[in-house]
Amino acid sequence: MTAKVNRIGLPQDAYKGGKSTLCPGCGHDAVTASLIRVLFESGVEPWRLAKMSGIGCSSKTPGYFSSGSWAFNACHGRMPPVATGAVVANRTLLPLGVSGDGDTASIGLGHFVHALRRNVPLCYVVENNGVYGLTKGQFSATADRGAKLRGGEENTFEPVDVCTLALELGCGFVARSFAADKRQLETLLKAALSFPGTSVLDVVSPCVTFNDHEGSTRSYAWGREREHPVVEVGFVPHWEAPEVEIPAGEVREVPLPDGSLVRIRKVEEGFDTADAAGAWRRLREARARGEFLTGLFHLATGRPTFVEGLDLVEEPLALLPEGRLRPPRSALEDALDGLTP
Amino acid sequence: MTAKVNRIGLPQDAYKGGKSTLCPGCGHDAVTASLIRVLFESGVEPWRLAKMSGIGCSSKTPGYFSSGSWAFNACHGRMPPVATGAVVANRTLLPLGVSGDGDTASIGLGHFVHALRRNVPLCYVVENNGVYGLTKGQFSATADRGAKLRGGEENTFEPVDVCTLALELGCGFVARSFAADKRQLETLLKAALSFPGTSVLDVVSPCVTFNDHEGSTRSYAWGREREHPVVEVGFVPHWEAPEVEIPAGEVREVPLPDGSLVRIRKVEEGFDTADAAGAWRRLREARARGEFLTGLFHLATGRPTFVEGLDLVEEPLALLPEGRLRPPRSALEDALDGLTP
Amino acid sequence: MPAPNDFVLKVGTVNGSGSQTANLVLLRALFRMGVPCSGKNLFPSNIAGLPTWFEIRAHPRGWLARRRGVDLLVAMNPASAAQDLAEVLPGGVVVYDEPLALAGRRTDVAAHGVPFGKLVLEVCPEPRLRRLVVNMIYVGVVGRLLGLDRGELDAALARMLRGKEKALGLNRAAVDLGWRWAGDHLPAPCPVAVERPPRNLNEGRILVDGNAAAALGAVFAGVSVFAWYPITPSTSLGDALAGYLGKYRRDPATGKATFAVLQAEDELAAVGMAMGAGWAGARAMTSTSGPGISLMGELLGFAYYAEVPCVVVDVQRLGPSTGLPTRTAQGDILQVATLSHGDTRHPMLFPSSVAEAFTMAGDAFDLAERFQTPVFLMSDLDLGMNLWPSEPFPFPEKPLDRGKVLKEEDLARLGKGGFFRYVDRDGDGIPYRTLPGTPGGLGSYFTRGSGHDEFGRYTEDPAGYVKNVERIARKWETLRSALPAPEVIRAGTEPAPVGILHFGTTRWAVEEALSILREEHGIAADACRILAYPFHDGVGEFLRAHGDLYMVEQNRDGQMASLLRAANPEPVVGLEGILRYDGFPPDARSVVDAVLVGRRSAP
Amino acid sequence: MPAPNDFVLKVGTVNGSGSQTANLVLLRALFRMGVPCSGKNLFPSNIAGLPTWFEIRAHPRGWLARRRGVDLLVAMNPASAAQDLAEVLPGGVVVYDEPLALAGRRTDVAAHGVPFGKLVLEVCPEPRLRRLVVNMIYVGVVGRLLGLDRGELDAALARMLRGKEKALGLNRAAVDLGWRWAGDHLPAPCPVAVERPPRNLNEGRILVDGNAAAALGAVFAGVSVFAWYPITPSTSLGDALAGYLGKYRRDPATGKATFAVLQAEDELAAVGMAMGAGWAGARAMTSTSGPGISLMGELLGFAYYAEVPCVVVDVQRLGPSTGLPTRTAQGDILQVATLSHGDTRHPMLFPSSVAEAFTMAGDAFDLAERFQTPVFLMSDLDLGMNLWPSEPFPFPEKPLDRGKVLKEEDLARLGKGGFFRYVDRDGDGIPYRTLPGTPGGLGSYFTRGSGHDEFGRYTEDPAGYVKNVERIARKWETLRSALPAPEVIRAGTEPAPVGILHFGTTRWAVEEALSILREEHGIAADACRILAYPFHDGVGEFLRAHGDLYMVEQNRDGQMASLLRAANPEPVVGLEGILRYDGFPPDARSVVDAVLVGRRSAP
Ligand SMILES: Cc1ncc(C[n+]2csc(CCOP(=O)(O)OP(=O)(O)O)c2C)c(N)n1
Ligand SMILES: Cc1ncc(C[n+]2csc(CCOP(=O)(O)OP(=O)(O)O)c2C)c(N)n1
Ligand code: SF4
Ligand code: SF4
Ligand SMILES: [Mg+2]
Ligand SMILES: [Mg+2]
Secondary structure (H helix, E strand, O other): OOOOEOOOOOEHHHHEOOOOOOOOOOHHHHHHHHHHHHHHHHOOOHHHEEEEEOOOHHHHHHHHEOOOOEEEEOOOOOHHHHHHHHHHHOOOOEEEEEEEHHHHHHHOHHHHHHHHHHOOOEEEEEEEOOEEOOOOOEEOOOOOOOOEOOOOOEOOOOOOOHHHHHHHOOOOEEEEEEOOOHHHHHHHHHHHHHOOOEEEEEEEOOOOOOOOOOOOOOOHHHHHHHEEEOEEEEEEOOOOOOOOOOOEOOEEEEEOOOOOEEEEEEOOOOOOOOOHHHHHHHHHHHHHHOOEEEEEEEEOOOOOOHHHHOOEOOOOHHHOOHHHHOOOHHHHHHHHHHOOO | OOOOEOOOOOEHHHHEOOOOOOOOOOHHHHHHHHHHHHHHHHOOOHHHEEEEEOOOHHHHHHHHEOOOOEEEEOOOOOHHHHHHHHHHHOOOOEEEEEEEHHHHHHHOHHHHHHHHHHOOOEEEEEEEOOEEOOOOOEEOOOOOOOOEOOOOOEOOOOOOOHHHHHHHOOOOEEEEEEOOOHHHHHHHHHHHHHOOOEEEEEEEOOOOOOOOOOOOOOOHHHHHHHEEEOEEEEEEOOOOOOOOOOOEOOEEEEEOOOOOEEEEEEOOOOOOOOOHHHHHHHHHHHHHHOOEEEEEEEEOOOOOOHHHHOOEOOOOHHHOOHHHHOOOHHHHHHHHHHOOO | OOOOOOEEEEEEEEOOOOHHHHHHHHHHHHHHOOOOEEEEEEOOOOOOOOEEEEEEEEOOOOOOOEOOOEEEEEEOOOOOHHHHHHOEEEEEEEEEEHHHOOOOOOOOOEEEEEOHHHHHHHHOOOHHHHHHHHHHHHHHHHHHHHOOOHHHHHHHHHHHOOOOHHHHHHHHHHHHHHHHHHHHHOOOOOOOOOOOOOOOOOOOOEEEEHHHHHHHHHHHOOOOEEEEOOOOOOHHHHHHHHHHHHHHOEOOOOOOEOOEEEEOOOHHHHHHHHHHHHHHOOOEEEEEOHHHHHHHHHHHHHHHHHOOOEEEEEEEEEOOOOEEEEEEOOOOHHHHHOOOOOOOOOOEEOOOOHHHHHHHHHHHHHHHHHHOOEEEEEEEHHHHHOEEEEOOOOOOOOOOOOOOEEOHHHHHHHOOOOOOOOOOOOOOOOOOEEOOOOOOOOOOOEEEOEOEOOOOOEOOOHHHHHHHHHHHHHHHHHHHHHOOOOEEEOOOOOOOOEEEEEEOOHHHHHHHHHHHHHHHHOOOEEEEEEOEEOOOHHHHHHHHHOOEEEEEEOOOOOHHHHHHHHHOOOOOOOEEEEEOOOOOOOEHHHHHHHHHHHHHHOO | OOOOOOEEEEEEEEOOOOHHHHHHHHHHHHHHOOOOEEEEEEOOOOOOOOEEEEEEEEOOOOOOOEOOOEEEEEEOOOOOHHHHHHOEEEEEEEEEEHHHOOOOOOOOOEEEEEOHHHHHHHHOOOHHHHHHHHHHHHHHHHHHHHOOOHHHHHHHHHHHOOOOHHHHHHHHHHHHHHHHHHHHHOOOOOOOOOOOOOOOOOOOOEEEEHHHHHHHHHHHOOOOEEEEOOOOOOHHHHHHHHHHHHHHOEOOOOOOEOOEEEEOOOHHHHHHHHHHHHHHOOOEEEEEOHHHHHHHHHHHHHHHHHOOOEEEEEEEEEOOOOEEEEEEOOOOHHHHHOOOOOOOOOOEEOOOOHHHHHHHHHHHHHHHHHHOOEEEEEEEHHHHHOEEEEOOOOOOOOOOOOOOEEOHHHHHHHOOOOOOOOOOOOOOOOOOEEOOOOOOOOOOOEEEOEOEOOOOOEOOOHHHHHHHHHHHHHHHHHHHHHOOOOEEEOOOOOOOOEEEEEEOOHHHHHHHHHHHHHHHHOOOEEEEEEOEEOOOHHHHHHHHHOOEEEEEEOOOOOHHHHHHHHHOOOOOOOEEEEEOOOOOOOEHHHHHHHHHHHHHHOO
8 A cells, every 4th residue: 555645746754754852742743743734735845845943842843844854943033034044045945934932022033023024935833832941931922911830920021922913014924823723723834835925823832841731821721712713714725726716705715826725714703814903903802801813814915025026036046057156257357447446 | 690490400401411423414413402301391310311222323312412311322222121121220210212213123123022012111212214324324124115215225125113013012102203393202202201111202313314315204304294193292290280180072181100191182083092903003004105193102001110010129229238138147047958958 | 899888870761750859869868878979960952751861979088070880770761771771880780660671681780670660550549640759669779779778768858848748648658669679679788888977978068059059149149130031051040049039138128129030032131131230230140051142242242341240150051052952061161251352351250169159159249340340150051950069158258349339429529520430540440430320410421332431431532442441451450360369289299290270160070080190090180270260370370380281171172271372471381181072071080091191192 | 755656645524524535536546647555544433524534645665554644634624633733744744724724833844724615616606515525626736736647637536427427527627726726826846746657556456445345256256145234344345245246146138136135134134144045055145343243153153063154254343342333453353263152163264455355255155165164254444445456356267166065966876865964974074065955855954053963963962962073173174274374475585583473454564564674674574474264384383483473463452362372282482462453554663663672672
């Protein structure tokens, strides 16, 4: 019996990585598992995928999937600029950033914001557990006000909300999911990977060791009890996508440039994924009330990506031969002429 | 003839500083002039004022006012943490941060956001000219999409909007003004200085040398043509403030903890300074349309400041005598006992 | 067969399996019996699942260095069992979890399988707890084997679980079961054995890790603002500090804090907060490890040049970049010495012991405020995170040195124009400062990292600029004279043929090596322990007095030797590096071997 | 009276007054006449209003160092006039704006007041432009005084304002007015004078600043990703690079760019982008100055350890912290050499001339890709922002060295398991790499700053970790042998009694000093110019061959000497520092004086 293969003839095992060294039950491992399936089902060429991360338990996970891909496990918080440089050097890469809430919202916040501002082609997944897992459970900047650590310490600050912050920066793909909500998570991952600019997917991913207790607002129990998807999302890959139809009624259909199609069905009355300001208001209200909204909050295509704005040749800069990198002798002569008084 | 003196018996000259070395006509000098008047009129004790800044033409301005105050002209982008440390060490200080758009929104963005998140007692003034003045006029992160440099280069990125970003972070005092709108600017500065947590005042302050041309969206002409105050703000200092009245109709009166009073009169129908989400939507629309809104966009009191959350003794930590800093011998004995197996 | 009380006990378990308490009970019981001992935790950079080890070394003479070779192994982890077994010395003893089937794998050791899985069922009905309780069973087994005093074992356990009565009962039962099982099944006597010494050699002593010791030192030095960002291995310093501050530094009357602990968004912010606080007059500190140090460069250069006091604790870990966060090293020395661009220099203190972690943390504050500059306490993971025995820390009798701070009344006395921030009034290079908020209208000044003259004014004038940076260089010389002299151990009255330099935790391997060299090889060696940088003249004297010189350090590039060569306008002749950079604390034999090789190859 | 063509002309004006074009016209006219000359801009760190100076030095032998003392002063700025006047040598000439009333203030110079304010009214009806046009009047005055060729003056002006016909007319009229005014009012001949040399000594030569030269070098080395954050004095490198790239690196067919210029949000991002691009296979570069270097530490330590190529240009400026951004220094050397914590080391190249800025920028890319490590081009403000004459840059004939990169077909040949990222296949310490995106499924690897072994796997195993860092140390030795030997100038066939070491732009003062020492003092001195770090063996040889040694450098702490002492296991004997750290480029006389003092005090 041969294993099932995907569109490009690879079995799902081709998308596996090394054995996880995370704590058993860690939400991040669930996200990894979803990624493996999603990459397989999407038929991503492993060598095109560039796995980018920072430092943290979450940032280790690129070691645990798609070992046929290159990975860059950068310094703490510095993944976005490294990913930016990589995709500029080779625009055919598909950069997937996996980061944590500390990596993204504490030390790396400035870079995160600037990547969003530039609309760098980058699928940015935040495995958000509200704590620094790897350094043993201090609050991160996304911890909710009033959340409690195992020892009882209470967080007194407002969180950095990755999703409303992404809306603030004009991000065209803003979503939140839950590590335990496999179906939704995988659909969102597929859509996020197909989005041309920066897509932000904030995944509540419980830290079973340091933040899965009562009083936590990132525990499995908390998430299971409260998850409230505001929309239901469907994703039709480009090789299956029908001709685009005009969105009607409760369903919004958004074609992505690669030919795939995102189908958004409202669950919550009045939630409009085209309206960033509406989403912003709704998410803030939800936070104030302790609600846990998930789904695709905002989807807007058409904004040029950072790489598009650079007006580059089609071939990856990294692969240009000497003849296209070093200008001819006449160019030097011209330059020198300009320097002759 | 004796010079007019303020509430604490100081003449306006006491709030002057060294001679400015900025370009004649620079918007920052106008802000400095306003600050001198505001500090004088507010009767601020110069030694309580801590002038904090980063690096840039704007960040130099603390040299040009209130030479009787201490100043900390930090590294590029690092003013917020330094101010945080200073006000924690001495909670009786009145930290006034003066920064530029590059200092705040490019290199210093992470710290800016985290200061806001913590609600550090800090009046944060951004002298926003859309460029790096001191390094000769490159676009900063607040430059509007479509804005042009003198040489014609066009900015293709969305700006970091200091005001909507402050709203995003839950800031309770979010305002924008214009260096040339002296009256509004000074009222807002007074109110901002009285606000207990972080107050953000984004001042469009033209760079006459590098960003005051046609095509700029931070020029004097641009500002003068388009300025549209959404509210009119009045400030009644605590020593003049009447008993608080219940806000009614078009005027909202907000008492600040120091006893002063902010009076907000709507200019634009439907603009509600109590509604952060409304302000956020309105500011984004305005940006999309190239409008230049000014005024106090959001005012909300009641959120505890960072220093309040630390549960400190009343006296400045910096001034505690040895007897209160070094625990008694018995404490060491107790600690050592805990270390005896 | 090792002499009594001279052994290495190693426990190999799985990270996150809760063996730490069990291992500490063993160590503490040994300690309570009066046997000199210390414990090292060798753990991976993950939260659960990877191999982890605990090593206890006992030695009648109280040697504290790590020693290679294991006398008694407790093997609980399938993933590391083979490697662990290989480390056991011939004649050693192995206790292993039965399924590992280590018996017979080595003929030169005695290996005993224990059916932990079965035994735990007897004492622990709750499945969830079994993984933890198993560890206490090996405590009982090992205790019985070694001949630990049962009373001390129980007392150690009771003290550790004080206030947790239910857990205590369960754990005590597990210990007891192990104890009994060993009595029933294992041969006695065991070749690795403990004897209660005639005199309790640990009487009055404490057992503590260097991070807690430094934290205590800071508390008793009056630290008032601590800003940090978590990073292994400095995190536990922050935790300990927060704990002690909460306990000992609340106002008795109001319960309010006389301190602030600020968790920053990153290391740039952490040091920025500490600098802001130091500038405003607080005793301010941050702690971090290598990556954090690299991030703090720009701001600490500012603090050097603008003369802002603060204390930086660097708990060093292995390697460039992220490296191995849970392995020890002394590898940040060159980076810190000239951290930041331009002509920037920073003083460092090198604690070797928990007692010095305590005292030097205090000294660091005094130096920082006296010299108005960042002062680095260069600790390391070995010191910071491992347990060391110590005499109890002395209560600091010296008053805090708050340095040259002018108060309102001083300023009034000096009058207008009497105070300028960077003037060298005393000829020692140290200027006077004032604190923001000082009333009276006379003390304000402008703090900047840009070029300034002695009056604190911005200047581009070469003369004014140069005068100020030369004063700072002069201050450096004053600082040098205020730093501790090296600690020199002499073999005799005349300089010995061999001179060994070292610093920090390298001390313990060197001191043990001195005795091995003398006793086993008849080689007399002097040792010079560097306590601080810039170097005291005594270091140069030691160099000049010895021909055959070694510098023992825990890095690849011989960093301290480089610094010494760089600092010495007189040439440093014949200085050989003994370098360890695999992340494990050095042992005495390696030092001895290297010296022997050096001696042989010496001309 | 100075010999013809041997003088210093200094213009003191106000920053922002637009005098730069005027000064360049003077310099270029002189240059066109065939007189060896160069120009230095001494400017403040503000945009407008503070004093600024332009110095032109001419010398028949083409000395390029700054020289103390002014022969001909143009004083336009009241704020600096007194100080400027003081710098004029006895017998010198002063041209000043009449209201400054400098006449008679010194009896030993000839001072001529010029009514610029009145004159400008004659040529410039538009008030807005007068501030600028005034400058061209002094060009005319000075041209006439010096005896510049009027044709060359006009030609220089015309070339500078090519395409701006209206401005040209106005400016030409102003020059003409000054020229005529000087003819009518000033005594001739002037003691400071220009003569057209018998042979045009500038034939075929260019005049360029080092930042533009390095930018050109990068363009012709095929730089494809440049990420930066503005900072003085490196900003103009970015500007020049963007300009040249736009001109010469667009695809002829499509007009699309074969490059990307990324303005980052800060220096951490800038170097991160460069590293990401270098990792992905682009020729990547960033440029910055001291504060940026300090911020890049953590990431560049990563690049060292994970072996990611990129080029970093450090255009050094004065001082610790912000210091004086518009003053020159060589003060980042110690910081860069060991930038980042842990055992991190970085190679540096030290260009002394614009030609070397061009060639070394190219070399830096080859080295970075060959050795898979960050390579630093250590320029400085003096080189980067001042105008230097040069032979035209040679077109680089050597093909680009892209290093050990395995392509799809190489990987297929090696087969599964044939490629591991950090294995030392060739014994030179340099591993092979692959580029992300390479199809075929065989080349992927994991890049990390955490501990890894030669297979690129995460490891905490001491042996695997150590093996890899020792290979990197071996690579460093291979790298050393690939770096250029020092350039040694010998006074004779035997080593001279005096040896002078130097590097970078210090070269020009030293070479001139050599001739002064020989010609005026009869002292033979050899010179050794260090071109790169790690040091070539030739540097050690030079040290050993000389007893009386000097290191000339532009910093307070003798950084290169420190590095040399640190690097040399053999002692460095009798190395004296000749240090300049006031922000101005060193002059030959200071070097000579220091050597004379050293000689006198030598035993
Ligand atoms: C510069 C630097 N500072 C601090 C650390 C220590 N550190 C490692 S991971 C981490 C936090 C990670 O938190 P998060 O991104 O939320 O990841 P998680 O472990 O929770 O998945 C910190 C502070 C580091 N590695 N580097
Ligand atoms: C670490 C660092 N990077 C870069 C610089 C160079 N620099 C000085 S000011 C400045 C930008 C200032 O822009 P902004 O804050 O908008 O101030 P403005 O001059 O426009 O008022 C830059 C990039 C620096 N001083 N330090
Ligand atoms: S510590 Fe938390 S985040 Fe890290 S692996 Fe364990 S469960 Fe996951
Ligand atoms: S350059 Fe621009 S911002 Fe700077 S002082 Fe001049 S006008 Fe102001
Ligand atoms: Mg986390
Ligand atoms: Mg600006």
